Amino acid sequence: MRILVVEDDRILGEAISQRIGRMGHGLDLAQTGAEANQMLALQEYDLMLLDLNLPDMTGNQILQNLRKKHSSTPVIVLTARDEIKDRIELLDLGADDYMTKPVDFGELEARCRALLRRSQGQAQNTIEYGNVCLDLQACTVTVKDNTIALKQREFRLLEVFISHTGRVLSKEALIEHIYNFNENPNASVIEIYVARLRKSLQGSDIHIRTIRGLGYLLEKHHA
Incomplete structure (x- = not known):
């Protein structure tokens, strides 16, 4: 899957990118709102991780513009704000989930998996087609209950x-x-x-x- 990380803090952005990249997904990092909008115009993403505090615009603006274009890309907002009214505003703008900083990488991975599952119409960490079963958490594949190496x-x-x-x-x-x-x-x-x-x-x-x-x-x- 292709994931966009929008984070102006290079160290944090690269740390998130490396962690998500280890899951095997294609991943792009934008450090400004302009970079993010340019990438979103060129590429359809399966998931976006969005920081709110960017140097040239707010993450709220990016999210609002994304939803105005009727994009259904799932969005996890990364924010330092923890007020209930802020959470309500984000969800009303079209965010699918949010995490307060500092983020726990294990929880972030789990939330990414959950949103990707939801966008694919899956309720579990496994996807089945015929007698093939993918475990998205363990990154394993079984055929007739026999594990195959990929x-x-x-x-x-x-x-x-x-x-x-x-x-x-x-x-x-x-x-x-x-x-x-x-x-x-x-x-x-x-x-x-x-x-x-x-x-x-x-x-x-x-x-x-x-x-x-x-x-x-x-x-x-x-x-």
Whole structure:
């Protein structure tokens, strides 16, 4: 999944980015409101972590503009404010969750997982499709209750496929979900990951079909 961190404190922003990055998600860091708005105009994100106190504008303005564009991107606000009226204002502006600083990284990871689950229509930390089950917290995959070994990017790629069943996903769309702005992978890297996933999923009842000229489609084997 692709996550945007908006935080003007470079040390904190990089610490959050490293922590979330270890979860295997594509991640971008903006330190000003202008940078954040530019990234939001170019890229659709699966989640945004938003600081309120930015040097050029408030996080409230970014959130308000985002919702005016009818974007459903989940937003966790990071704030030093702890007044009830502040929380009400943030939720009314369209925030999905908030955390007061200093943040606990373990709790932040859990809240990220919860919002990503909710945005995908999942109530649990697991996603199932056919006889394949992804545990989003443990980052493990099982096929018929047998654990299969996947590297982190392969796991996230499978998560993207299962979260978008019924949709053909282009190589460019897949790259956008799992890589950062400062990474420039060749589209052929997706072919490599897809080939590895196909091999790993040989014992399952799902497969990744190539739609020539368009991309890939995850589907179940026909009985």
